Amino acid sequence: MDSNQQRIVITGVGLAAPNADNLKDFRKKLLAGISEIKEINLRYFGPAPAGICTFDETRYRKKKENKRGTRAGCLGVYCAHEAMADATLDIDYYDRSRIGVYIGLTEHGTVETENEIFNISQYNYDVNYWTHHHNPRTVLNNPAGEITMSLGITGPHYAIGAACAAGNASLIQGVQMLRLGEVDMALAGGISESTGSFGIFASFKAQGALAEAEDPRQACRPFDIERNGIVVSEGACIYVLERLEKALERGARIYGEVAGYCINSDARDFVLPYGKRQAECIQQALNRAGLKAADIDIINTHATGTKQGDIEECKAIRQVFGEAPATYINNTKSIIGHAMGAAGVLELAGNLPAFEDNMIHPTINVSNLDPECALPNMVLNKPTQLKSVSTILNNSFGMVGINSVIIVKKYED
Amino acid sequence: MTRDDIKDLILEIIKDIDEDADFDTLQSDQPLRDQLDLDSMDFLDIVMELRKRHKLQIPEEDYPQLASLDSCVNYLEPLLKNA
Numbered sequence: 001m002d003s004n005q006q007r008i009v010i011t012g013v014g015l016a017a018p019n020a021d022n023l024k025d026f027r028k029k030l031l032a033g034i035s036e037i038k039e040i041n042l043r044y045f046g047p048a049p050a051g052i053c054t055f056d057e058t059r060y061r062k063k064k065e066n067k068r069g070t071r072a073g074c075l076g077v078y079c080a081h082e083a084m085a086d087a088t089l090d091i092d093y094y095d096r097s098r099i100g101v102y103i104g105l106t107e108h109g110t111v112e113t114e115n116e117i118f119n120i121s122q123y124n125y126d127v128n129y130w131t132h133h134h135n136p137r138t139v140l141n142n143p144a145g146e147i148t149m150s151l152g153i154t155g156p157h158y159a160i161g162a163a164c165a166a167g168n169a170s171l172i173q174g175v176q177m178l179r180l181g182e183v184d185m186a187l188a189g190g191i192s193e194s195t196g197s198f199g200i201f202a203s204f205k206a207q208g209a210l211a212e213a214e215d216p217r218q219a220c221r222p223f224d225i226e227r228n229g230i231v232v233s234e235g236a237c238i239y240v241l242e243r244l245e246k247a248l249e250r251g252a253r254i255y256g257e258v259a260g261y262c263i264n265s266d267a268r269d270f271v272l273p274y275g276k277r278q279a280e281c282i283q284q285a286l287n288r289a290g291l292k293a294a295d296i297d298i299i300n301t302h303a304t305g306t307k308q309g310d311i312e313e314c315k316a317i318r319q320v321f322g323e324a325p326a327t328y329i330n331n332t333k334s335i336i337g338h339a340m341g342a343a344g345v346l347e348l349a350g351n352l353p354a355f356e357d358n359m360i361h362p363t364i365n366v367s368n369l370d371p372e373c374a375l376p377n378m379v380l381n382k383p384t385q386l387k388s389v390s391t392i393l394n395n396s397f398g399m400v401g402i403n404s405v406i407i408v409k410k411y412e413d
Numbered sequence: 414m415t416r417d418d419i420k421d422l423i424l425e426i427i428k429d430i431d432e433d434a435d436f437d438t439l440q441s442d443q444p445l446r447d448q449l450d451l452d453s454m455d456f457l458d459i460v461m462e463l464r465k466r467h468k469l470q471i472p473e474e475d476y477p478q479l480a481s482l483d484s485c486v487n488y489l490e491p492l493l494k495n496a
Binding site for chain 1: 430
């Protein structure tokens, strides 16, 4: 079979979100629109709304290892083990050297560097007090590498840097590596530890793009006329990807099949999004999936709650889906904030159960819909029940002009 | 610092590195690495903590002196006599 025609399926999901540490609870809270965004207090910066994950950090490795590693590594190890367990896969089912670990990161090392500079500031900036852990913690492959060490995986591991499109990009990488025959199973997903960095908050604030609200749960309000910026969240989501025939052979539960994808570049601006190129990316993903816009049941939007970003994405959707009256649109960030490198995969995971329950979780916090964001079939403030859901299109865009789109369809013979 | 104080200091630093460390059967004349879950990075943590807590700059060639609890005490006793 032409390797590009090989069918790749998702057979396991492990996640840590600001409101859940497993897919079942995550789905329940998304459908109910339960946000657990809270106010945190950052060094130098002060209070800000943020999404913080609560999960059993020592379920799969010792405190000592968490202390030595990074928060991203800790999130990744938890999600990778959870994904394997969810897929009912023993680590020895596949040859360990034929498993690849592909982790999408918006950034990495910022938190560790800020912490270390603060540390030496306590010693008059004497670099003799700079930790020997700095380099292994800040190399870009750190989170993926911590996963391989924890699971004893000896195949390839590396990071995919694609700003906030990184989660989708890593999933695409996993699919491609399976199709190329480089690996027999992939752990692919995204991780963000960005809530540990005051610099990330301060930079968004300086840009006028950091959300503020009296109630932190209402701070992230994509498409609302009063939206005022991004809520930074930490989080992680890792998928088990397998070739369809292998998944069927072992009787795996199949969450969905990756039907199409595209990554492209705006080639235009450092931070401003560009609807025209986003539309091209969506269209190309549809073409590769062999689908028309009208075939898509759910669009999980990237919208982060910034003025221009939301409008540009709505323009792109309007352009491609103008003739698609049965396509429904939601937004997951309104509930969990922006999990950066994990955003694309985490939001996709939240939508995957729609193949079974045919529900669409809502965009919350929309009191007054911005007319420039108005689209048909937006799922606002309460969930929508459909007769059936068989396709999800997941948008994920990032700074310096990177767009990514993944289409997942319900598995059918 | 007395020899007992130094011993306590080292054990306290190791406990900070690994709070699961079990000292019940620790033999003070045997290498720490053979008895506890410690590797070379952990030893650098011990060196760093001694620097932070007591401004000790331990040269790399002296690191082997920190192999066992007894050798730590022997090596550190003159350095920490006024601490």
